[in-house]
Amino acid sequence: MPSVISTPPLDFVFHPASIAIVGVADESAATNSGRNFLNVLLEAGYSGQIYPVNRNGGRVRGLKIFRSLEEVPGAVDFVISAIPAPTAPQLMTECVAKRVKLVHFFTAGFSELGDDSSRRLEAEVVEIARRGGVRMTGPNGMGIYCPESGLSFMSGFPKEKGPLAVLSQSGAFSAYTIREAVTRGLFISKAISYGNAADLNEADFLDYFADDPATGIVAAYIEGARAPGRLPATLKRAASVKPVVLLKGGTSLAGARSAASHTGSLAGSGAVWGAMIRQAGAIQVEDPEQLVDVALLSHCLSRSGRNVVFIGFGGGVGVNGADLCSGLGLTLPEVPTEIKKKLRTIWPLEAGSSLRNPVDVFGGANKKVIADTLNIVAAWPEADFLVVHIPLYIAPASSAQLAGVYVQALVDLADQLRDRTVVVLGSVFSEASNRIVLDAQTSLVSAGLAVFSSAPRAIKALAKVVAYRLQHKGLASSDLSHL
Amino acid sequence: MPSVISTPPLDFVFHPASIAIVGVADESAATNSGRNFLNVLLEAGYSGQIYPVNRNGGRVRGLKIFRSLEEVPGAVDFVISAIPAPTAPQLMTECVAKRVKLVHFFTAGFSELGDDSSRRLEAEVVEIARRGGVRMTGPNGMGIYCPESGLSFMSGFPKEKGPLAVLSQSGAFSAYTIREAVTRGLFISKAISYGNAADLNEADFLDYFADDPATGIVAAYIEGARAPGRLPATLKRAASVKPVVLLKGGTSLAGARSAASHTGSLAGSGAVWGAMIRQAGAIQVEDPEQLVDVALLSHCLSRSGRNVVFIGFGGGVGVNGADLCSGLGLTLPEVPTEIKKKLRTIWPLEAGSSLRNPVDVFGGANKKVIADTLNIVAAWPEADFLVVHIPLYIAPASSAQLAGVYVQALVDLADQLRDRTVVVLGSVFSEASNRIVLDAQTSLVSAGLAVFSSAPRAIKALAKVVAYRLQHKGLASSDLSHL
Numbered sequence: 001m002p003s004v005i006s007t008p009p010l011d012f013v014f015h016p017a018s019i020a021i022v023g024v025a026d027e028s029a030a031t032n033s034g035r036n037f038l039n040v041l042l043e044a045g046y047s048g049q050i051y052p053v054n055r056n057g058g059r060v061r062g063l064k065i066f067r068s069l070e071e072v073p074g075a076v077d078f079v080i081s082a083i084p085a086p087t088a089p090q091l092m093t094e095c096v097a098k099r100v101k102l103v104h105f106f107t108a109g110f111s112e113l114g115d116d117s118s119r120r121l122e123a124e125v126v127e128i129a130r131r132g133g134v135r136m137t138g139p140n141g142m143g144i145y146c147p148e149s150g151l152s153f154m155s156g157f158p159k160e161k162g163p164l165a166v167l168s169q170s171g172a173f174s175a176y177t178i179r180e181a182v183t184r185g186l187f188i189s190k191a192i193s194y195g196n197a198a199d200l201n202e203a204d205f206l207d208y209f210a211d212d213p214a215t216g217i218v219a220a221y222i223e224g225a226r227a228p229g230r231l232p233a234t235l236k237r238a239a240s241v242k243p244v245v246l247l248k249g250g251t252s253l254a255g256a257r258s259a260a261s262h263t264g265s266l267a268g269s270g271a272v273w274g275a276m277i278r279q280a281g282a283i284q285v286e287d288p289e290q291l292v293d294v295a296l297l298s299h300c301l302s303r304s305g306r307n308v309v310f311i312g313f314g315g316g317v318g319v320n321g322a323d324l325c326s327g328l329g330l331t332l333p334e335v336p337t338e339i340k341k342k343l344r345t346i347w348p349l350e351a352g353s354s355l356r357n358p359v360d361v362f363g364g365a366n367k368k369v370i371a372d373t374l375n376i377v378a379a380w381p382e383a384d385f386l387v388v389h390i391p392l393y394i395a396p397a398s399s400a401q402l403a404g405v406y407v408q409a410l411v412d413l414a415d416q417l418r419d420r421t422v423v424v425l426g427s428v429f430s431e432a433s434n435r436i437v438l439d440a441q442t443s444l445v446s447a448g449l450a451v452f453s454s455a456p457r458a459i460k461a462l463a464k465v466v467a468y469r470l471q472h473k474g475l476a477s478s479d480l481s482h483l
Numbered sequence: 484m485p486s487v488i489s490t491p492p493l494d495f496v497f498h499p500a501s502i503a504i505v506g507v508a509d510e511s512a513a514t515n516s517g518r519n520f521l522n523v524l525l526e527a528g529y530s531g532q533i534y535p536v537n538r539n540g541g542r543v544r545g546l547k548i549f550r551s552l553e554e555v556p557g558a559v560d561f562v563i564s565a566i567p568a569p570t571a572p573q574l575m576t577e578c579v580a581k582r583v584k585l586v587h588f589f590t591a592g593f594s595e596l597g598d599d600s601s602r603r604l605e606a607e608v609v610e611i612a613r614r615g616g617v618r619m620t621g622p623n624g625m626g627i628y629c630p631e632s633g634l635s636f637m638s639g640f641p642k643e644k645g646p647l648a649v650l651s652q653s654g655a656f657s658a659y660t661i662r663e664a665v666t667r668g669l670f671i672s673k674a675i676s677y678g679n680a681a682d683l684n685e686a687d688f689l690d691y692f693a694d695d696p697a698t699g700i701v702a703a704y705i706e707g708a709r710a711p712g713r714l715p716a717t718l719k720r721a722a723s724v725k726p727v728v729l730l731k732g733g734t735s736l737a738g739a740r741s742a743a744s745h746t747g748s749l750a751g752s753g754a755v756w757g758a759m760i761r762q763a764g765a766i767q768v769e770d771p772e773q774l775v776d777v778a779l780l781s782h783c784l785s786r787s788g789r790n791v792v793f794i795g796f797g798g799g800v801g802v803n804g805a806d807l808c809s810g811l812g813l814t815l816p817e818v819p820t821e822i823k824k825k826l827r828t829i830w831p832l833e834a835g836s837s838l839r840n841p842v843d844v845f846g847g848a849n850k851k852v853i854a855d856t857l858n859i860v861a862a863w864p865e866a867d868f869l870v871v872h873i874p875l876y877i878a879p880a881s882s883a884q885l886a887g888v889y890v891q892a893l894v895d896l897a898d899q900l901r902d903r904t905v906v907v908l909g910s911v912f913s914e915a916s917n918r919i920v921l922d923a924q925t926s927l928v929s930a931g932l933a934v935f936s937s938a939p940r941a942i943k944a945l946a947k948v949v950a951y952r953l954q955h956k957g958l959a960s961s962d963l964s965h966l
Contacts, residue, residue, distance in 0.1 A: 172876075263798065434921065438914060
C-alpha cells in the first residue's frame with residue numbers, strides 16, 4: 001500500500017453513480033448480451049441507478065427500457081454498450097450530448113478484425129469521444145468488476161473485496177484470474193477486461209492501480225502496448241510501490257498473429273518486453289495459472305530469503321521438490337543439529353522418516369505431532385519459507401485421516417505460519433478425492449494460508465516471488481536472472 | 484507392443500499362486516501394516532492362497548494365522564514382510580527353507596538409514612536370499628500392484644487392467660502415478676514400488692517390462708542406479724520397443740541428499756543421467772505430474788509431426804497457447820484458405836471469432852457447429868495434433884452449457900479424433916465448478932480421449948511426445964534438444 005492516500009484520476013471508472021445499458025432486449029425476446037449485463041449488475045448488488053436502453057422500449061426485470069439515452073431522465077455516468085459495431089459512432093455522439101463520463105464497449109467488431117474499415121470505425125468512435133470529453137474502455141472487452149461498488153461483468157463473481165487488481169486484455173483470462181484467485185482466498189479490488197484499449201489503455205490503468213489505496217497487488221495480461229512511450233516508466237513506477245505480475249501475450253510469432261486478431265494488438269518483440277518487464281522490476285509469468293499463483297504468494301507471504309524447508313510425507317515428493325527448488329535458485333539448507341535434536345524427541349529414529357531437509361515425516365501421526373514439528377521448524381531462523389506437502393492421493397481413508405490431522409495443525413498455527421508457508425494438497429481430480437481436497441482447501445484458505453494443488457506450480461511461483469524480493473531488496477539476484 | 488510374445492523371466496513376481504503375509508496382527512490388536520496388506524489383497528480379489536503369519540497365531544478376516552512360515556501347509560510363492568528390520572535375516576532363512584520364490588520387504592530400516600549396521604543388515608538379507616535361490620523386492624517399498632492377478636498394495640486401486648507399467652522407487656509417487664493415470668483412463672499392467680532395490684532392481688524390471696506383452700508404456704521414477712553397468716543398455720532396449728517415460732529423482736545436491744536418506748540411493752550426476760536418458764531414447768520428465776501426462780499422451784495419441792491446431796474459446800487462451808507451443812518447438816501453421824473458406828460457412832465473419840490458428844470459436848454455438856468445426860480442422864492433413872480448450876471457469880450456467888456442447892461433439896467424433904486430440908478443461912477447483920468438470924472429464928475419458936485440466940501441462944506433455952516421435956523416426960530433433 002502506498003503511504004499517500006490520493007483520489008486517483010480514474011476513480012470515476014470504478015464508481016459510477018448511474019449506469020445505462022444500451023442494447024437490452026425486453027423479456028419477450030431471447031436473452032442477449034445487454035440483458036446479461038443487466039442481470040449481472042442486479043446480482044452484484046449495484047446500488048446506483050440502472051437504465052436499460054433499447055430503441056424498441058418495453059420492460060425488463062421490473063425496469064422501464066428507455067428508447068434512447070436522451071430519454072433517460074437523470075444523469076448517466078457510465079454507459080455499457082452491447083449494440084453492433086456500426087452503430088457505435090451514433091451512440092458515442094449521444095453519450096457526448098448526455099455528458100456521460102465513461103462508455104464501455106463490450107461490442108466487438110473493431111480493429112481486431114484487421115481490415116481498414118473496422119480500424120477506421122474504431123478511430124471514429126475514439127475521435128468523437130475525445131472531442132466530447134467522454135472516456136471509453138474496450139471495445140471488445142468484458143468490462144469492469146468492482147465489488148466495492150457492485151459492478152460486475154459475469155455471474156458468480158463474489159461481493160467480497162480484496163487487494164488484487166486485475167488488468168486483462170482477454171475476457172476469458174480475466175474470468176479465470178478472478179475465479180481462481182478468489183477460490184484461493186485472494187479477493188479483488190478492481191478488475192478490468194479492457195479489450196482493444198482504443199482509448200483508456202494499459203498505462204492508464206497501471207498508473208491508477210499504482211496509486212489506488214485499495215490495491216495491493218496487480219495481475220496483468222497484456223497483448224500489446226497502446227502507450228508504448230509511457231509504458232516502461234509507468235510499469236516501473238507501479239512495480240516500485242506494489243508487486244506487478246505480468247503475463248505478456250504474443251511473445252511468439254504465432255502468438256503475436258493471434259493477438260492481432262484477438263485485440264488488434266501489435267505484440268512487439270518478446271525479448272524486448274522481457275527486458276522491459278525485468279528493468280521495471282515487475283514479475284513476468286508464463287501462463288495464467290502462474291499469474292494467479294504468483295499474485296497469491298505475493299499476497300500471503302511477507303518473508304524474504306531463498307531458504308526453503310520442504311516438509312512432506314513420502315520421500316519421492318521431497319526428492320523431486322528439492323530438485324525443482326534447486327533448479328530455480330531456491331536453497332534447501334540442511335537442518336542444523338539442535339533443530340534435529342528437537343525433532344528427534346518427536347520423531348525417534350524411525351524407519352521411513354527423515355529429519356534432514358526435505359523433512360519426510362512418516363504417517364500415523366496425530367495433530368500434536370504435526371503441530372510440534374511445524375513449530376520447531378518455523379522457529380528455525382534460517383527457514384525463510386516452508387513448503388508443506390500433504391499427499392491426498394493415497395488410500396481414501398488414509399488421505400482423509402492425513403488431511404484432517406495436517407489441516408487442523410496448520411489452521412491452529414496459521415498466525416505463525418501464514419507469512420512463510422505454502423501448503424500443497426497433492427491430489428487427483430476424482431469423485432473420491434474431490435470432497436477431501438475441497439474441505440481441506442476451504443479450511444486452509446479460510447485461515448489465510450496459500451494453498452496449491454501441485455508442488456511444481458507452488459515451487460515455480462515461490463521462486464518468482466523470492467527472486468522479486470531479492471531484486472527489490474537490492475540483493476544479488478544475478479543468479480536468478482533465468483526466472 | 485513387441486511382436487514376439489515370450490514368457491519373461493520375472494513373470495513369477497507378478498503371478499504368485501500363493502502369498503504369505505508375515506506380521507499380520509489378529510483382530511484383537513489394532514490394525515497394522517500386515518493386516519493392511521491382507522485387507523488390500525482381499526479387496527483386490529486375489530484368488531490364490533493367502534496365509535497370514537504371526538508368531539502369536541489367532542485368526543483374522545476368517546483366516547487362520549500361522550505361527551511361522553514352516554507351519555503353512557502348502558507351498559508359498561510370495562512372502563510379504565511387514566516385520567521389523569532386525570528380524571529380516573531370520574525370516575529370509577525361513578523363506579529359503581520353504582522354497583519361497585519372492586520376498587517383498589515392505590519393512591524399512593535398512594540402507595536408507597545411512598549407518599553401517601543398517602547397510603550390513605540389508606547385505607546380510609540379500610546374501611541369505613542369493614545363496615538360497617530366493618529373489619527379493621524392496622526393502623522399504625510398497626510392493627506390487629497387478630490387477631490381472633489381484634495383487635495390490637493400496638486400497639482403492641482398480642481391478643481393471645491396462646497398458647501402463649509403473650516402476651517407482653517412491654511409494655507415494657507410485658500411488659500418485661497409478662491413481663492419476665487411471666483417473667484419466669490409462670490403466671495399469673503392473674506396478675512395483677521397489678524401494679531400496681537391494682536385490683531386484685530398476686534394470687531387472689525395465690528388462691521385464693520391455694518384453695512384457697501386457698505393457699505398452701513404462702513410467703519410471705528412479706533415484707539411483709543399483710545396476711549402473713547394465714542400466715544404459717537396458718534402458719535403450721526398453722525405449723526402442725515402447726515409450727519409457729522417466730523421472731529421475733536427485734538431480735540436485737539437495738535432492739541427492741534426500742534420495743540417500745529415502746532409499747539409500749547414490750543419485751549420481753543429473754547431467755550424466757540426462758545424457759544417458761537422451762541417448763537411450765527415453766523421455767525424461769521433470770515432475771510426477773508430467774510423468775503421467777506424457778505416459779497418457781504416449782498412449783492416446785498415435786500421430787507424429789509437430790503441427791498443432793489450437794482450438795479454443797477465448798482469444799487470450801489461444802495467444803498464450805500459441806506462445807507456449809512455440810517456445811517448446813511445436814508449430815502452429817496458418818489455416819489455409821480452403822479450410823478457412825469451409826470454416827467461414829459455419830462461422831460467418833463474426834466479431835469475437837478468429838479462424839486463423841489458434842482458431843478462436845466464439846460462444847453461443849450448438850453441438851453441430853462445434854462438430855462441423857472439429858471435422859473440418861481434423862480433415863486438414865497438416866493438422867498433426869488438435870488442442871481443444873474448453874473454459875469451464877466462465878459463468879456457471881455458461882460453463883455447463885459450453886461443457887455440454889463441446890463434450891457431446893467430441894464424444895461423437897472420438898473415433899476420428901482420439902489419435903490426435905488433447906482436450907483441456909480449463910477449470911478452477913471449487914464446489915461450483917467441480918461437478919461440471921468431473922462430468923465432462925468422465926465422458927471424455929470414457930470415449931478414450933486425453934484430458935487435461937491445464938493448458939500449460941497439456942502443451943508441455945505434447946511437446947515431449949512430439950520430440951520423442953521425431954527422434955525415433957530419425958527426423959531432425961536437434962532443435963528439440965531442450966525438451
